[in-house]
């Protein structure tokens with residue numbers, strides 16, 4: 001049975017910080033954000049928005065667009081790493097909000113949980129719900145998987161330039177118009193590590209930036225190896241002697257904590273795959289330097305990062321490699337379109353991989369490419385740490401969904417924040433009722449109870 005993504009809806013808060021204003025305020029070269037990280041705008045939540053109402057807004061959009069009734073939804077999962085309750089799951093708040101529109105108890109038949117594993121949990125939720133459908137448990141109903149996050153780092157930290165906020169709702173069923181997942185090849189890697197984590201009660205994460213970049217690459221490569229083995233042993237794809245399985249992936253979608261991380265990951269994975277192929281030697285001649293090796297090739301991430309000579313040489317090698325025509329060809333044709341929306345919006349943690357997928361569909365379609373039958377590879381990563389690599393094929397009916405995609409129109413008119421406004425919101429100096437924008441046909445947070453016996457209860461309203 002086919003199972004996969006039928007449609008995608010995006011909800012992005014309409015406040016943003018401009019990268020250049022941000023860079024000037026922090027005494028940074030704006031080119032570091034624009035070119036080095038690939039960030040031009042960072043979406044920010046208003047005072048009356050939290051990750052649950054972002055998720056509910058994305059759900060409402062996908063339900064209204066597809067004229068779905070609550071009865072047609074069998075499962076509603078929310079994946080997030082911006083949870084605000086240790087027990088009550090975020091999907092329950094979303095159900096409560098949707099029932100304001102669809103009627104009291106209209107979702108009571110529906111199941112679901114909140115899933116957590118940093119930025120990868122949405123991919124696990126997609127996988128589990130796809131299998132729910134494949135197993136015949138869905139009985140013709142749809143699943144909604146919503147990925148929703150507020151990527152917020154400490155003021156003045158290195159991560160502050162990679163913030164963002166938003167939610168993506170994905171409609172899954174057994175007749176997906178957009179993408180059917182390849183069965184039995186989804187692969188994972190997992191490790192207990194501390195590259196990025198958010199201890200109880202802390203609003204922002206503790207981050208070891210460069211360590212997290214390298215751990216992301218290593219974990220995704222491990223999952224890729226496992227995916228390759230499954231793809232070959234299952235006979236899904238056959239590859240020739242001088243080929244890599246990546247030659248058979250038409251589009252890559254990588255987890256994008258910032259847009260250029262996608263390019264970094266692609267370069268790392270391609271290097272790894274091409275190294276043993278006849279195409280590598282002429283490329284090395286062109287690059288004009290041997291691929292550098294760390295002093296201790298079996299060492300830890302710390303020892304590799306601490307090997308300054310290696311890091312400098314590897315940086316130079318990567319720069320030359322990514323400038324070759326061979327890499328550029330792969331990058332431009334298979335990845336670049338997925339980075340466009342990330343540059344406009346910023347980091348969405350769990351949702352960033354799927355914003356990339358959505359971006360790739362829209363901007364490749366605009367180029368006039370016929371996407372039917374194209375195979376998409378996904379590289380998902382969550383700190384702490386787990387990676388998931390999986391794939392799927394664009395379905396013949398995709399055009400009916402993709403032709404109307406327009407990310408700018410979907411976000412709507414945005415308001416640029418001054419740095420003063422941004423910092424006030426960031427530091428929670430404004431109250432819920434001091435929002436900067438008036439809500440438009442969307443759910444907003446109206447109250448968080450403070451009385452001890454009701455502490456933490458949240459109330460939302462839908463504004464016509």
Ligand code: CAA
Nearest residue numbers: 029031032035036037119158159209210212213216257383
């Ligand atoms: N002009 C052009 N480019 C410039 C520049 C300038 N003036 N100055 C620097 N750059 C380039 C650098 O060369 C570098 O590019 P390359 O990596 O291609 O060489 C890029 O800009 C970033 O520069 P630095 O590496 O020096 O930046 P940094 O150390 O200050 O911060 C970061 C980078 C570590 C990613 C930081 O933003 C951070 O800590 N982010 C949060 C953690 C994170 O996103 N980790 C990613 C993996 S973990 C994950 O993915 C989970 C998740 O979602 C958080």
